[in-house]
Amino acid sequence: MKWLEPLSPILGWNGGDEFKATRMSTVCGDIQTATDWAMNLPALMAGTEKGTFTRPRRFDPRKIDWNDRRSAVCFVDSDGDNVDFAEGSFFRGNEGKSYWGNPDRGKIPFGWSCCFAHLSQLCPEAIEYAAATRTANDWFVELGGGYYYPDLFGMDRTNRWELLATHARRTWEWMKKSNTHIIGFDVAKFDSPDALKAYAVIAGQTDALLAILVFQYYPYEGGGGKTFWVKDRNGIDVPVISARYSLWEHANERARAGTPAKISREIRQTVQQTPPAELPRYDWAIAHAWSWFRNAPGTNEDVENMPQEDAGVHGGQRGYAPVLWCAGRLPDNIRMIGPEELAWRIRMQHNPSQTRKLMQDWRD
Numbered sequence: 001m002k003w004l005e006p007l008s009p010i011l012g013w014n015g016g017d018e019f020k021a022t023r024m025s026t027v028c029g030d031i032q033t034a035t036d037w038a039m040n041l042p043a044l045m046a047g048t049e050k051g052t053f054t055r056p057r058r059f060d061p062r063k064i065d066w067n068d069r070r071s072a073v074c075f076v077d078s079d080g081d082n083v084d085f086a087e088g089s090f091f092r093g094n095e096g097k098s099y100w101g102n103p104d105r106g107k108i109p110f111g112w113s114c115c116f117a118h119l120s121q122l123c124p125e126a127i128e129y130a131a132a133t134r135t136a137n138d139w140f141v142e143l144g145g146g147y148y149y150p151d152l153f154g155m156d157r158t159n160r161w162e163l164l165a166t167h168a169r170r171t172w173e174w175m176k177k178s179n180t181h182i183i184g185f186d187v188a189k190f191d192s193p194d195a196l197k198a199y200a201v202i203a204g205q206t207d208a209l210l211a212i213l214v215f216q217y218y219p220y221e222g223g224g225g226k227t228f229w230v231k232d233r234n235g236i237d238v239p240v241i242s243a244r245y246s247l248w249e250h251a252n253e254r255a256r257a258g259t260p261a262k263i264s265r266e267i268r269q270t271v272q273q274t275p276p277a278e279l280p281r282y283d284w285a286i287a288h289a290w291s292w293f294r295n296a297p298g299t300n301e302d303v304e305n306m307p308q309e310d311a312g313v314h315g316g317q318r319g320y321a322p323v324l325w326c327a328g329r330l331p332d333n334i335r336m337i338g339p340e341e342l343a344w345r346i347r348m349q350h351n352p353s354q355t356r357k358l359m360q361d362w363r364d
Contacts, residue, residue, distance in 0.1 A: 001028040029154035031146035037084040053124040054131040055179040059340035074284040074342040080113025081143035098319035106135030109338035113143040117174035139338040145171030150198035168205040184213040190223040203230040211343035220246035245285035259304040260326035292316035
């Protein structure tokens, strides 16, 4: 890793412990791509520097009903930074039925984490397919511009923050080409001094970035929904919003993590216990892409857990379906919103005059 020129993309996957393997490349200023199962990349990437593709539409903030004062929660899936996943089984086939191919997709607003910055270069056909088959409730969140931990990035190099800034600028240019204006990151420690510095460096390379969504490597929900504020290159405030909840198998012993039934109760209780002066609440939940659950209506929060080995052949479901079960348990006073509406509403709470000006100048 030290031998590589910094900012090199790592093809394949090193195996072993995920955090250790990704940390090893991260501290040297390199980028994991998760491409050990990727097929036909030399052909699919040919000519992409000059190629074009359909840009998925953005959320129009001028259509927000600001009179709706209900609290809201946004669901976003994990692992969209995996090029293997996004190039194939995420969209189609038997495995795809858990994700983009779920027949119920579109029933609620949902944020799909993605690696469009890489797919723009490696497999733009995947972005074309996403744009052509999305519903009005499907929204995209760029996951990092590769897999690395921003708070640890380049620590073994003498110019770590310059390297992070360079990668953030490159990623932002690709994000604009795919019309993606929210970026998400997996961080080692969500509120460490290095994490706060990384957020500021990343936002400072962008213009019109709507938000940064962050989740901690372990536990995903460690940030508890805390929001930090940084500025883009034009001095505009950008929220850094940590995940408050995570849907994760056999994790009910953790606060704000576990089964769909558990998370639904946590969301309801959070809103109920929030002082009226601090309402409405706007939070987001990350849905672990690989966690299997069984559909089990009722009040028992543990019965949705199941053995993970061979769960698929025993009626288990993962991905989009468990999120629907969670959302279906929420009362009418808590609504589901997509990640872009989440960002706009949090911005309006923080700085109304600046947010109104941005909405007036908004262009798709």
